[in-house]
Amino acid sequence: MSSAMALPIDAISDDIVAQFPAARLVIQAPPGAGKSTRLPLTLLKSPHTGLMVMLQPRRLAAVNIAHYLAEQLGEQPGETVGYVIRGQRRRSAATRLLVVTEGVLVRWLQDDPELDGVDTVIFDEFHERNLASDLSLALLLDSLTLRPDLSLLIMSATLPAEPIQQWLEQVLSEPVKVLKSEGRQHPLVTHYRPVGRHPWQQRLVDVVREALSTAPQGILVFVPGVREISNLIQQLASVIAEPCLPLHGQLSLAEQRQALTYNGQRRVVVATNVAETSLTIDGIDCVVDSGRERVSLYRPKYATSQLVTRFISMASATQRAGRAARLGPGQVYRLWGTADEHGFNEFSQADIATHDLTQLVAEVNAWGATVDALNWLTEPSEAHVNRAQEALTQLGVVSSTQQLTELGNKVVAMGADIRLACIAVAAQEHSTQERYGVAVALTCLEEPIKTLVDDDIEITLSNHLAKAPKQSRWRQRLKYWMQQLDCNRAGETLSSTSLAGLLLYGFPEYLAKRVDQQTVQLVTGVRLQADNVVSEWSLALNVRLSERESANRATWLIALRESDLHGHPILPVDEMTEVDVESGRKPALYSIKKIGALTLEKSRAAEPPSIEQIHQGLVNWLAQRGLKALNWSTDATRYWQRLYYFYKHWDDAKSAFNGIEPTPESLLINLQRWACPFWTDIRSVEDLKRWNPTIALQQLLDYGAQQQLQQLCPTTWQAPSGRRVTIDYPSLSDADQGVKPRVTLKLQEVFGEPSSPTILAGQQRLVMDLLSPAGRLLQRTEDLASFWRNAYADVSKEMRGRYPKHPWPDDPINAKATIKTNRQLR
Known part of the structure; x- marks a missing residue:
């Protein structure tokens, strides 16, 4: 190993090694302590460690850490240190340390719960709390009874170690050791630069220029996403002489290494939060932090996730700042004021509380367990678990008793996204041309190259066919899907129409019906803006959710024939009577055939509707449009906000709501219980629009709970x-x-x-x-x-x-x- 200066982690390395074999350790060490870059090399020298697996939350970090560690040993990746991520593998018989992403460990555990041949599992950067991290830890804890000799290390830079220790001791019924490393080695100067009334992107350019006037070496700039990286680099190119390099997960390995490697020339690296942790970026002594990140929040009614730009947590701010003082004195410029930090969360939310859990629930079922039977540091969102179970049942992956079906076993074994795997299985009996078209479509859905994406799906597919084969990651995934579908390259043109019926097997929630030329309605009932809607029925493969609901859009529309819908195995047709309560019309009763919220056939009944049927019609109307359609006076809005805050922040309050939570989702689902009893005089949509929901909301709580609300909030x-x-x-x-x-x-x-x-x-x-x-x-x-x-x-x-x-x-x-x-x- 090459000689290296001391790092804070060195002070506890002997104590860590002393815990082996069968170590149970939580290691808390701030950014720059050497958790990822020094400790694994120390453990390699210990006689008590065999094959070690170190998990990284991000592919970019996993590959580059493996390269860095191999370089410290004077080797290439694949010798003593290797890595395995989706589509890439560097491993040999000599490999003793494998850096992998958590999804890889999930697959290994599903195939071999005992992890035969593995002696140590290290969860690095556990504070990031992504879905695969929590899932792989839950499965590993479940399998430790089979492998009590397996060593488990959980490493975090910002999460307090003691709560993790206490939880693990409760789960494992054995002692868990906590070891803490000292903090940053070098001094760090913090500058606050509030944005004020200017757009933050504009202010960012000025702050980067200011930082360049004071930073002797290089600058690392944190922005929310790839679009902001491109915009900032373009703006900086005309006002600074230093090279500006992007750093994000969509870059090739060579492009990533270019940003990470210091050649003696001062540079500006513009990155997303992939650069917060683990990665060693040489030649950086200054950080400029926009204070923003882009996070994914699952929206069940849209069956998709919404990317939201928001302020980072204080823990992330600490992580980012630490990048400036890893190798010497540094400074950080923050695009906010000290007073703004009162509104920052202490830590980021775990993905398991905010993300789509369809994949997680399928993997848990494949494990032979239920979600509530496994141990989670953060409990999964119950609403998201229920939605995932509904989706998997509709897809045919699980039975009504939540057991994996024959199809479920096939798709989980593929190790790919469940929905895409369902499409692949459905396409296996089709022609070579159709299978090849599906392989291309699945690759574009899984690994879209942003510069080749168009709102038109056929143009997107054509762009990728023509140019994406030069992109190694895309090429690897296309090869994977072609292997799954047992097909060869079959022509350079694809017909999206032939794909539509097959793609329905993975995305039934994206079935859409035309409302007008600029609007479609999804099977879930929500309406989305779209361009030039020609076909009455279509599949909207790309749903873009905006910060403003009215700007939500559907793109990648593939035309469907109505005949494609009748008898489709995962599109059940419901027959019912329904009341049309649209504004300006007298309520009328109809016999209807529907797929979800979309009407296939409709005929008027002779008899008038009853009051109960009218109210059910109003419930259906409101469910489609959301609670915003009601008469939200200032008092009603204030009461709802106060009620929600009470519910969210006072643990004892949750039992007082009798199963109807004051969330938009719960209130919409339970309209019959909390709202309808107060609709005595309501007979039409116009009546409903005038109705004030305040009194009904107040009755969510009994008298005692209302008094408690007044006292506490x-x-x-x-x-x-x-x-x-x-x-x-x-x-x-x-x-x-x-x-x-x-x-x-x-x-x-x-x-x-x-x-x-x-x-x-x-x-x-x-x-x-x-x-x-x-x-x-x-x-x-x-x-x-x-x-x-x-x-x-x-x-x-x-x-x-x-x-x-x-x-x-x-x-x-x-x-x-x-x-x-x-x-x-x-």
């Missing part, structure tokens, strides 16, 4: 001035992002108040927006005591000159709160 707070100030509870989406309740009042009104007011029995401090006499924001704080100690003196000094008629006492804690001027007080 009051509507107002009495300021020291005597005025009752409204508490603004965050919107539901903001509450999910960790935004806290807020009060807004003039600074003079809180004189005499030593500390911030609280709700939830003292568990949550209110954010306070303190205003000037003119009503302008002076300070946003969640810690009033700190404001009095640290910031008030400067604020009052400035305000005395600007507002001399108002009191600005030197000792605000012992001053009298007021809304009056000095003259009025005298």
Whole structure:
């Protein structure tokens, strides 16, 4: 091994090695300690370690760490250190350390629960908490009874070790050791550069230029996604001389290595959050952090995930900053102010709470278990588990008793996305031309190359056929799907029409019917914007969800014939009676044949509908349009937000809702229970649009729980001035992002108040927006005591000159709160 300077992890390396064999370890070490780059090499020298498997959450990190470790040994990957990721494998008989992604370990465990030949499993960067990480750990813990000699190490840079230790000890019924490494070796200077009123992308360019004027070596810039990387590099190219290099997971290995390798020339590396952890990026002594990330949130009613740009957690901010001080003194520029950090979550949410769980549930079924029978550090979302089970049942992967079917065993064994595997199995008996077309389509769905993607599916397929074979990853996946479908290259043109019926086997939720030339409705009931909708029936393979629901779009529409739908094995046709309650019409009863929310046939019945049938029609109408179609007055909105905050942040509150959670999804599903009893006089959509839901929402809680709501989440707070100030509870989406309740009042009104007011029995401090006499924001704080100690003196000094008629006492804690001027007080 080449000589290397000491790293913080070295101080606990002997203690780690001493735990082998059958180690049970949680290692907490900050960024730059050497968890990924030094510890594995130390373990290789131990006589107690055989074949080690180190899991990485990202393919980019796995490959580059393997290269880095091999270089430290003077070798090539595939010798002592190898790696296995989807589509790439570097391993030999001499390999003793394999760096893999968690999905690879899931496959190995499914094939061999005892992991024969493996002595140690290391979960690196466990704080990222992706789906495959939690799933592979759950399966591994279940199999440790078969392999008590297997060593298990869980390593995290930001998650506290003790909760993980306590959970593991409870699961394993044996001691689990915690070892902690010291923090950063080198000093780090932090600069805050709030965005203000400017677009953050514009501000970012200025901050990068500022950083270049102070950073001796290179700069690593964090942005949310590939689009922002391209835009920033393009903007910087015209204003700086230094080379700008992208770093993200879609690049080839050679392109990644170019960004990671330092050749002595100062450079700017622009990356997504793939560069937060593990990767060693030489020649970087400055980080510019946009403070944003792009995360995926599953939206069950759309049967897809929504990419949302949001602020990172404080743990991620720490990770990113640490990249600047790994090899020497560094600095970080942050595109936010210190006050903004009050709104940051401490840690990022685990994917298991926010992602589509279809793949996870299928793998658990293949394991021979149920989700609730396995051990999870974070419990999976119950709603998402239920939705996944429904989807797998419709796909034919599991039976009604949640057992894998013959098809289920086939598709899980493929080791690919469940939906794509279902399509591949359905296509196996078709012609070579059709199978080849399916192979190309599956590759485009799985590994789309963004520069070759068009809103038209046929153009997208043609672009990939013409240019993608030069892309190694795409070529590898096409080869994989051609092997699964046992087909050869069969022509350069594809007909999307012949694909549509086969693709339905994987994506029945994307069946769509034309509403007009610019709108389609999915089988789930939601409507999406689309371009030039020609066919009445189609399959919308790409659903893009926007931050604004009205801008949600469907692309990659493939035309379907109505005859393709009748008798399709995974499209059950329901026959029912239904009331048409559309605005401006008298309610009428119809006999209908439907696939989900889409109507195949409809005929009017002779008899008029009953009141119960009318209300059911209104429930159906509302389910399609969402709760926003109701009359949400300011009071109703405020009550719902307050109720949701109470539900989300007070554990004992959840049992008080009697199974109807105050979430949009739960309220829509349970309209019959909480809303219909208050529709006594409602006979039409127009009546429903005038109905105020406040009283019905209030009845979600019994009298005792309503009193508890008022006590723990009051509507107002009495300021020291005597005025009752409204508490603004965050919107539901903001509450999910960790935004806290807020009060807004003039600074003079809180004189005499030593500390911030609280709700939830003292568990949550209110954010306070303190205003000037003119009503302008002076300070946003969640810690009033700190404001009095640290910031008030400067604020009052400035305000005395600007507002001399108002009191600005030197000792605000012992001053009298007021809304009056000095003259009025005298």
